[in-house]
Amino acid sequence: MQAKTAKESIAISTEIVLPNDTNTLGNLMGGRLLHWMDITAAIAAHRHCSRIVVTASVNNVSFNQPIKLGDIVTLQAKVSRSFNSSMEVFIDVWVEDNMRQKKMKCNEAIYTFVAVDQLGNPIHVPGLLPETEEEKERYAGALRRRQLALILAGKMKPAEATELKALFQ
Numbered sequence: 001m002q003a004k005t006a007k008e009s010i011a012i013s014t015e016i017v018l019p020n021d022t023n024t025l026g027n028l029m030g031g032r033l034l035h036w037m038d039i040t041a042a043i044a045a046h047r048h049c050s051r052i053v054v055t056a057s058v059n060n061v062s063f064n065q066p067i068k069l070g071d072i073v074t075l076q077a078k079v080s081r082s083f084n085s086s087m088e089v090f091i092d093v094w095v096e097d098n099m100r101q102k103k104m105k106c107n108e109a110i111y112t113f114v115a116v117d118q119l120g121n122p123i124h125v126p127g128l129l130p131e132t133e134e135e136k137e138r139y140a141g142a143l144r145r146r147q148l149a150l151i152l153a154g155k156m157k158p159a160e161a162t163e164l165k166a167l168f169q
């Protein structure tokens with residue numbers, strides 16, 4: 001299987017925050033944003049491997065600022081690294097303030113997806129070739145995040161986590 005670039009897996013989604021999407025303060029509900037991120041990230045993972053993908057974990061979500069009723073939200077997802085059957089996907093969330101005509105990054109998240117066959121069994125995915133500096137940083141960080149997750153799940157011994165150990169030596 002030939003490796004792919006991150007730009008081959010990019011998925012972009014744009015939403016407008018409607019009253020049904022908000023809490024009593026007029027802010028986008030976190031669960032709705034997670035839903036939008038999950039769909040956009042799944043499309044990016046699917047584009048990378050051209051297979052059915054399932055969400056394995058939501059590794060990190062940061063809600064840096066509230067998103068208001070009427071704001072236009074753009075989600076951009078890219079595969080940051082692939083492993084055997086899994087893919088880490090970064091999602092950047094941008095908001096357009098329609099009153100001030102500004103676009104700014106307001107949230108981000110990291111999801112992990114696994115490619116599966118028709119029976120739901122994990123299958124191999126193509127490698128990823130990072131090109132930009134940001135892609136290279138996210139690619140390198142993905143291995144450290146994966147090793148930490150495996151240690152916490154009891155699937156890897158801390159002594160085997162070479163990338164994590166290198167941070168402390």
